[in-house]
Amino acid sequence: MRTLLLLYMFIASLNIAAQDTVQHKNNTEHFRLYYVLPKGIGNNVLAKANDGVAGVGLFATLYSIEKLHFVAGFEFSQYNVTDVSLAANVTNTYLSNIYFGALYKIPLVNKVDLTTKFTVGAFTVNQRTGGSKYGKQNGPAFTPGFDVDLKIVGQFRIFAGLDYCLALPSTHTAKEYKSFYGTLHQLNITTGIKF
Amino acid sequence: MYKLTLCLIIALLLSGCGIDYEGSTKYIFKGRLTDRSGLPIPGIEVSTFVYNGNDEDIISYDHTDSDGNYVMIFPKARKVKTSLYVNSPFNGNTSDTTHSGMVVTGIKQEEIDNYAIDFGTTILYRISESVNLKINLVSTSNRSIVKLRPVGLVQYSQLEYDPASFPVISQEDQYYDSYNRLNYLVAKNQDLMLKYLLEDNTVHEVHVPIGTEDVTFNLEY
Numbered sequence: 001m002r003t004l005l006l007l008y009m010f011i012a013s014l015n016i017a018a019q020d021t022v023q024h025k026n027n028t029e030h031f032r033l034y035y036v037l038p039k040g041i042g043n044n045v046l047a048k049a050n051d052g053v054a055g056v057g058l059f060a061t062l063y064s065i066e067k068l069h070f071v072a073g074f075e076f077s078q079y080n081v082t083d084v085s086l087a088a089n090v091t092n093t094y095l096s097n098i099y100f101g102a103l104y105k106i107p108l109v110n111k112v113d114l115t116t117k118f119t120v121g122a123f124t125v126n127q128r129t130g131g132s133k134y135g136k137q138n139g140p141a142f143t144p145g146f147d148v149d150l151k152i153v154g155q156f157r158i159f160a161g162l163d164y165c166l167a168l169p170s171t172h173t174a175k176e177y178k179s180f181y182g183t184l185h186q187l188n189i190t191t192g193i194k195f
Numbered sequence: 196m197y198k199l200t201l202c203l204i205i206a207l208l209l210s211g212c213g214i215d216y217e218g219s220t221k222y223i224f225k226g227r228l229t230d231r232s233g234l235p236i237p238g239i240e241v242s243t244f245v246y247n248g249n250d251e252d253i254i255s256y257d258h259t260d261s262d263g264n265y266v267m268i269f270p271k272a273r274k275v276k277t278s279l280y281v282n283s284p285f286n287g288n289t290s291d292t293t294h295s296g297m298v299v300t301g302i303k304q305e306e307i308d309n310y311a312i313d314f315g316t317t318i319l320y321r322i323s324e325s326v327n328l329k330i331n332l333v334s335t336s337n338r339s340i341v342k343l344r345p346v347g348l349v350q351y352s353q354l355e356y357d358p359a360s361f362p363v364i365s366q367e368d369q370y371y372d373s374y375n376r377l378n379y380l381v382a383k384n385q386d387l388m389l390k391y392l393l394e395d396n397t398v399h400e401v402h403v404p405i406g407t408e409d410v411t412f413n414l415e416y
Contacts, residue, residue, distance in 0.1 A: 085257035088269040127218060127270070134254075135218025135270045173221035174310045177268065181221050 029069060029105070029115075030155070033058050034192025038077040038095070042185040049083035050093050057190070059099075069103040071119070077188070081127075086180075091129040095186075097121040097141050097165070111151040115161070119143045123167040125184075137169035137181075149194055157194040162187065214247050220271035222307055224255075224279060226314030227263045230294075231348070231382070235263025236319055239282045239291050243267050245275040277302040281317060283351065294319040295350045295382070302356045320348045320382035327409040328379045330389070335415050342392035343414075345403075348382035383407050389414060 036055030040046025059073025079093040087093065101119025108114050123141035127134040147161020164187055171182030224243055228236045242256035255267035282296035290296055299314070328349075332340060345352060381387060387403045393416065403412050 084255055085265075085267050089253050089255050125218065132213055133216065135216035137219045170219045171221065172219055172310065173268075174223055177221060177223060177310075181268075 028064055028155070029061055029103070029157070029194045031058070031060050032071075032073070032159075032192060032194045034159075034190045036075060036077050037189040037191075038079065039187050039189075040079070040185065041187045043180065044184050045087055045181050046079065046093070046184045046186065048180075049081060049085075049087035050079035051082050052186075052188075053078045053080055053092075055095075055188070057192075061103075067105040069105070070100070071103060071117075072100045073119075074098050075121075088127060088134060089129075090127045090132075090134050092127070094126040094128065095167075096124045096126070097143070097167075099141070099143065101143070108148070113149050113151075113157075114146060115149065115159070116146045117144070117163075123169060125167075125169050137171060139167060139169035139182075141165055141167040145188075145190070147190060155195050158192070159194055160189070160191040163190055164188075214245060214250050214252055214275060215273040217271040217273060221268050221310065222271055222304060223266065223268050223311040224314065225264070225266040225311070227316045228259050228265070228281065228319055229263055229316055231318055231320055235259070235261065236291075236294060237261045237263060239263075239265075239294065239319070241265045241267065242280045242283070243269060244278045244280055245272045246278075247272070247275045271304055275304065276300070277304055279314065279356075282319060293322060295322060295325075295348065295352075295380075297349075297351065298353045299356050300353055318348065322350065322380070324383050325350065325380045326383050326405060326407065328381045328387070328403070328405065329409070329411045330377045330379075331411060331413045332377070333413050333415045338393040338395055338416065340391050340416055341394050343376075344390045345379055345381065345387055346390055347385050347387040347405075349387070350380035381405055381410075391416065 034057050036057055038052035038055050040050055040052065055075060055077025057073060057075035059071045061069045061071050063070045075097045077095045079095070081087045081090050081093060099119040099121030101117055103115050103117045106114045106116070121141045121143065123139050125137040143163050143165040145161055145163030147159045149157040149159035151157050167184040169182060169184065171178055173181055228239050230236055237259050239259045240256060241259065242253050245252050245254050254272065255269040257265040257267050259265045279299040279302065282290045282294055283298055284290045284296065297317070302312070328345065346354065383405060384407065385405050387405050389401045389403055390398065392398050399416065401414065403410065
């Protein structure tokens with residue numbers, strides 16, 4: 001939690017600096033807080049031996065030029081293990097992703113924008129049962145996605161979107177299972193607020 | 196000073212807790228269960244047990260499919276003894292009481308080749324086709340038996356993964372096998388082998404024919 005707070009403060013300070021140097025735009029997005037409905041897809045351990053529960057994320061804009069935003073953020077999600085023969089005899093799988101990326105905002109109609117994004121992150125898979133830890137895997141993650149937002153008042157917007165996440169955590173196992181544990185695909189629904 | 200000592204004690208206690216897993220390394224245990232006629236046995240629980248001297252885990256389990264196959268994939272655990280439980284009541288779950296069970300001990304994770312062990316076909320027999328085997332130990336020397344194993348179709352038999360490691364009395368033996376059993380439930384109509392270790396570290400084998408009646412066998416050593 002302390003790491004998360006420090007990260008948030010770091011990102012917030014960068015964002016304040018960015019606001020000082022970049023001309024304010026009406027559709028500039030400074031912060032985003034969002035809920036994630038995670039779902040593993042494809043033939044991998046997330047999809048075949050876990051069920052997505054929930055997740056949260058936040059990011060801040062570090063710098064923006066017109067409709068292009070450079071962002072940094074953090075996302076955390078939880079899965080329940082459903083097949084212990086494949087995912088080990090643990091209760092939960094937790095995923096975290098610290099990422100940097102870019103957004104491009106496209107105005108659609110009055111008060112409604114489409115935002116496309118691509119992020120690259122440091123991805124971690126943790127498995128736990130209560131306080132017991134069962135090791136972790138680290139690797140990169142690549143997340144293209146999009147969302148549609150609706151301006152409510154001022155800079156405050158609500159949004160809903162879809163992210164595809166390809167994560168490649170480090171895996172050492174038999175050749176026939178390497179991809180099953182080392183190439184994870186997710187299709188995550190996101191919804192939240194921007195301001 | 197008191198707080199520092201307390202912190203050190205807490206740190207030491209925490210550092211000694213739990214089994215140390217390496218999440219990025221996944222091991223695979225697989226195999227097949229059949230009856231004596233070679234027909235697959237579905238629905239039997241198979242589990243992987245790890246023990247580091249202080250803590251223990253059932254790190255994975257599976258139930259055999261319609262073809263009798265099982266597969267368990269789990270993270271590597273450091274510095275543990277690993278055992279395979281087949282239809283065993285030791286893990287606290289309900290076992291299939293109509294078939295025999297067994298345990299394979301002495302699996303060393305550090306020595307697993309290509310991250311996988313295929314245990315091949317394991318035969319379980321129907322408990323209804325059992326007879327009793329009673330072993331009488333008849334000492335003819337000054338050496339005592341320190342380890343005794345019936346090898347064959349035996350209810351709750353405990354086998355070494357590496358048969359060559361039989362002379363070694365492992366930590367698991369002390370944990371699970373503090374005494375050598377002398378009464379066994381065994382399958383009818385088989386040629387059973389009794390394998391035993393004497394205190395001078397010599398290993399001996401003797402065959403025990405099992406028919407359709409209970410057997411009392413005098414083991415002279």
